[in-house]
Every structure is written in structure tokens, then in C-alpha cells.
Amino acid sequence: MLSLEEIQTLAALVAGPVTAPGAPGYAEDTAAFNLAAVYRPDVALGAMNAADVVAGIQWAAAHNIPIAVQATGHGANSSIEGGLLINTSRMQDLQIDSVERTARIGAGVKWRSLLAASVPLGLVGLHGSSTDVGVVGYTLGGGLPLLGRAYGFAADHVRSFEIVTPDGVLRHVDAEHEPELFRLLRGGKGNFGIVTSLTCNLLPVDEFYGGGIFFPGTDAANVLSTFNRWWPTLPTKAATSIALLRLPDLDFVPPPLRAQFVVHLRFAYPGPQEEAETLLAPMRMVSSPIMDMVGPMSYLDVDMVHFDPQEPLPYEEAGALLHSFDGDAEAAFLAAAGPDSDCPLILIELRPLGGALSLGGVGTDAVSGRDAAFSLLAIGLTAPPIATATTAAIRSLLQAMAPYSTGRTLVNFHGTPGDATDRARAWSPQAYEELATAKSRWDPANLLRFGHTIRAEAAQGPERADRPAPAPPAELS
Numbered sequence: 001m002l003s004l005e006e007i008q009t010l011a012a013l014v015a016g017p018v019t020a021p022g023a024p025g026y027a028e029d030t031a032a033f034n035l036a037a038v039y040r041p042d043v044a045l046g047a048m049n050a051a052d053v054v055a056g057i058q059w060a061a062a063h064n065i066p067i068a069v070q071a072t073g074h075g076a077n078s079s080i081e082g083g084l085l086i087n088t089s090r091m092q093d094l095q096i097d098s099v100e101r102t103a104r105i106g107a108g109v110k111w112r113s114l115l116a117a118s119v120p121l122g123l124v125g126l127h128g129s130s131t132d133v134g135v136v137g138y139t140l141g142g143g144l145p146l147l148g149r150a151y152g153f154a155a156d157h158v159r160s161f162e163i164v165t166p167d168g169v170l171r172h173v174d175a176e177h178e179p180e181l182f183r184l185l186r187g188g189k190g191n192f193g194i195v196t197s198l199t200c201n202l203l204p205v206d207e208f209y210g211g212g213i214f215f216p217g218t219d220a221a222n223v224l225s226t227f228n229r230w231w232p233t234l235p236t237k238a239a240t241s242i243a244l245l246r247l248p249d250l251d252f253v254p255p256p257l258r259a260q261f262v263v264h265l266r267f268a269y270p271g272p273q274e275e276a277e278t279l280l281a282p283m284r285m286v287s288s289p290i291m292d293m294v295g296p297m298s299y300l301d302v303d304m305v306h307f308d309p310q311e312p313l314p315y316e317e318a319g320a321l322l323h324s325f326d327g328d329a330e331a332a333f334l335a336a337a338g339p340d341s342d343c344p345l346i347l348i349e350l351r352p353l354g355g356a357l358s359l360g361g362v363g364t365d366a367v368s369g370r371d372a373a374f375s376l377l378a379i380g381l382t383a384p385p386i387a388t389a390t391t392a393a394i395r396s397l398l399q400a401m402a403p404y405s406t407g408r409t410l411v412n413f414h415g416t417p418g419d420a421t422d423r424a425r426a427w428s429p430q431a432y433e434e435l436a437t438a439k440s441r442w443d444p445a446n447l448l449r450f451g452h453t454i455r456a457e458a459a460q461g462p463e464r465a466d467r468p469a470p471a472p473p474a475e476l477s
């Protein structure tokens with residue numbers, strides 16, 4: 001049982017707040033973006049700096065307490081019960097070198113903060129669909145960026161990590177120092193320690209043209225088949241994806257789209273408006289849009305491209321990597337989720353992969369999806385009355401797409417991690433073997449066992465036999 005004294009020992013070691021259930025600040029430090037995930041660690045540490053992370057990990061290792069980490073809560077796909085949660089959201093160090101075109105990014109920094117500092121310098125990082133996501137957690141999962149076909153995965157642009165490994169040592173990891181760890185951290189997610197900062201490349205972007213077009217869902221077959229013929233004609237510099245949206249009647253949805261079933265075409269082009277408009281023209285003619293929000297924009301408004309929700313919601317998600325998406329796949333997709341189905345999912349998206357995303361891979365890093373043609377992601381709300389229907393609809397969509405699936409997933413889009421076999425699907429068999437071997441070496445007690453971890457059952461260290469009693473509701477530092 002975790003005693004008050006044990007928790008007080010931790011509080012005495014660190015600069016940041018240490019809270020137990022019920023204490024002021026505990027709810028904020030354990031809040032996840034996915035409201036369906038319950039985060040109830042025995043103790044939360046709001047780390048201020050790398051020294052706090054070192055102290056937290058050493059304390060947990062000494063007491064054999066499992067450790068979870070969270071920066072923004074955007075990756076909350078499973079619950080956390082017990083253990084120590086290290087919240088890195090206060091670790092906001094950000095240093096940009098505009099000559100070298102690099103950024104050193106603290107564990108708590110969101111893409112939005114990075115862009116606020118880098119865009120005025122004409123530089124951007126390889127963020128994904130929402131800049132509300134944390135740079136470090138996203139990049140450890142490979143990081144599928146908006147501009148991925150042009151530049152590759154975010155992990156491809158990491159120069160170094162600072163990480164506290166489960167032995168409580170702060171290490172500098174790059175191609176020369178701990179090269180195995182450097183390889184496996186890029187795509188291996190949070191299996192090998194808590195990253196306190198990373199340094200990555202930034203890319204020059206001057207002009208930006210982008211946004212989304214919303215077509216009536218009744219035109220889904222036409223829009224989808226035109227999209228499928230059109231996107232392979234684009235240069236890799238042009239980013240695009242398509243989604244079926246069943247939008248809720250909620251405030252974050254613009255009035256013309258509320259409670260509507262629509263097809264959402266996303267388009268982004270880091271280049272001149274004229275070029276972008278020529279590229280986009282065939283899709284603009286395919287149907288009459290409900291809203292066309294594509295145009296020249298400040299890169300700081302890049303979230304308008306995917307239009308992801310900015311407020312927490314209760315949801316379930318699952319992804320798959322597809323090797324192809326031909327006419328038969330289109331038909332199967334529409335039968336499962338199109339206008340004539342009773343599919344309740346709020347988002348089903350297809351992102352074309354390939355281009356620079358296919359470079360690298362086995363033996364170089366632990367990023368999956370190099371060999372896939374599409375990323376498929378399905379998300380449904382888990383609030384009544386559609387919670388049960390969501391789970392069933394995700395399952396039947398994935399079944400319908402199974403003939404086109406590589407059988408693998410992107411770890412960032414895997415959804416709820418299941419048993420070891422299910423979790424292994426986020427990597428190639430070879431990468432998974434390498435990750436499992438390295439996990440046994442770097443984390444022999446399996447302290448990092450929450451969420452999407454490697455072979456947790458096999459590497460499981462001795463559990464504390466006793467479940468901790470709730471500590472008194474007081475902040476302890």
C-alpha cells in the first residue's frame with residue numbers, strides 16, 4: 001500500500017506539485033482529452049523539469065510502482081488505475097535555431113506553441129491534423145504529418161532525445177549516443193522512458209494554401225471515386241485526405257454542418273495560390289459543396305485543414321493501414337459507412353500515404369506504415385445513446401476493409417491497446433522483436449506498462465501485492 005509517507009518522500013524530492021486523488025490540482029493533472037478514458041493514478045507528479053522526472057522515476061523504481069506519462073492527454077485510449085502519473089505539461093522549454101533550422105522542444109510543448117514561435121521565422125514542424133497535440137508523444141509514435149508525403153514522418157526529422165530511462169538516468173540519445181535507443185524511440189512510443197525534450201528539424205514554408213471542402217454525404221460515392229482518381233496525380237508537396245463525417249449537433253460545429261452527414265475533403269499546399277488552385281480544381285467541380293473553406297491562409301490557421309475538435313469528448317477510435325483502396329474497396333467502404341448505412345461514427349478518414357513516408361523503416365527506426373498506401377481511422381462517440389453502436393460500427397468497418405488491410409496499424413492511430421498480439425500490430429514483426437528485446441533490457445521491471453506498451457505480460461515485473469489505499473486529499477508539496 002502506498003503510504004502518505006511514501007508520497008511525501010516523493011514530494012520532498014521534486015519542484016513540481018505532487019497530488020493524490022481528491023487533492024487540489026489532481027483532477028487537472030490527470031485530465032485526458034478522451035473523456036472515455038479514466039485516469040486515476042495513486043499519485044500525480046506535475047514535473048517542472050528533467051530533474052523532477054529523474055526523481056519521479058527513481059522514486060517509482062525504488063517502490064516498484066508503475067509509471068505513466070501524459071503531456072496533453074490526446075493519446076488517452078485506455079485507462080490508468082494506480083501507479084504514478086508524471087504530467088509533463090509544465091515542461092515548456094522551446095529553443096529555435098533559425099540558422100540550423102532546428103527546435104529543441106520540451107516534453108510538454110504542443111505543436112501550436114512551436115508554430116507560434118517558428119512561423120514568424122518562416123519555419124514549421126511536421127505536426128499532424130491538430131496542433132493541440134503534444135510534439136513529443138506524437139513524434140514517439142512516428143507522427144503522421146499533414147505534409148508527410150513531401151517530408152516523411154515527424155520521427156524522420158528527430159536529431160536527438162533527452163530521456164530518463166527506467167533506471168532513473170537522464171541520457172542524451174542520438175545517432176552516436178545509444179544508437180539502438182535512438183532507432184527504437186522513433187516509432188516505439190513511450191516504452192523506454194520519459195523523454196524530457198527532443199531536437200528536430202524545422203522546414204521552410206513561406207506561402208500556404210489550404211482548408212477543407214464539405215460536400216453533401218449523399219454524393220459520397222461520386223466524391224470518393226473522383227478523389228481516388230485525383231490524388232495520385234498530385235505532387236507529393238500537395239497534402240490531401242478525405243473523411244466521412246457525421247457531425248454532432250454541438251457548438252464546435254459551424255451551423256450549416258451541424259447534425260449533417262458530409263464528405264470532408266482536406267487540402268494543403270505550401271506554395272503559391274495559383275499552383276494550389278490549379279491542383280484542386282478537379283475536386284472543386286465534383287459536387288456542390290455545402291462549405292468551401294479552402295484558400296490562402298496564415299500557417300497559424302493550419303488546424304482549419306482537418307478541422308479536428310478542440311474540446312475533449314468521450315470517444316473510441318481504431319485505425320488500420322491499407323495496402324490498396326480500389327473500386328471494390330470503395331464499394332465495401334460505402335456499404336459499411338456511406339449514406340445508405342446506419343453507421344453512427346463521427347469520423348472515418350482515409351489519408352493517402354507513400355511519397356517520403358515510405359522511406360526508412362525496418363532496421364532504421366520503429367515507424368510503421370512505410371509500406372502502406374492509406375491510413376484508415378474511425379472515431380465514434382461513446383456517450384449514450386450511441387456508445388454500443390460505436391463499438392459495433394468500428395468493428396464492422398474494419399471487417400469490411402480487412403481484405404485491403406496490411407494487418408498493421410500506426411501506433412498513434414491504433415486505438416485502445418488490446419492484448420500483446422493486438423499491440424504488436426502497430427509494428428512490423430521485425431521491429432516488434434527488436435522493441436521487445438530492447439524493452440526487456442531497458443525496462444526489466446516493466447515500470448512503463450500503461451497504454452500501448454510492448455509485450456507487457458512477458459516483461460512484467462513483480463507487482464506490488466497490495467493495492468494502494470487512497471491517499472488523503474491534500475497537495476503534498
Ligand SMILES: Cc1cc2nc3c(=O)[nH]c(=O)nc-3n(C[C@H](O)[C@H](O)[C@H](O)COP(=O)(O)OP(=O)(O)OC[C@H]3O[C@@H](n4cnc5c(N)ncnc54)[C@H](O)[C@@H]3O)c2cc1C
Nearest residue numbers: 070071072073074075128129134137138143144190194195
Ligand atoms: C485530435 C487529434 C488529432 C491527432 N492527429 C494525429 C495526426 O495527424 N498524426 C498522428 O501521428 N497522430 C495524431 N494523433 C494521435 C497523437 O499523435 C497521439 O495520440 C499522441 O500520443 C498524442 O501525444 P500527446 O503527448 O499529445 O498525448 P498524451 O496523452 O499526453 O500522451 C500519449 C502517450 O504518448 C507517450 N508520451 C507522451 N509524452 C511522453 C514523454 N515525454 N515520454 C515518453 N512518452 C510520452 C506516452 O505513451 C503517452 O501515453 C491525434 C490525436 C488527436 C486526439
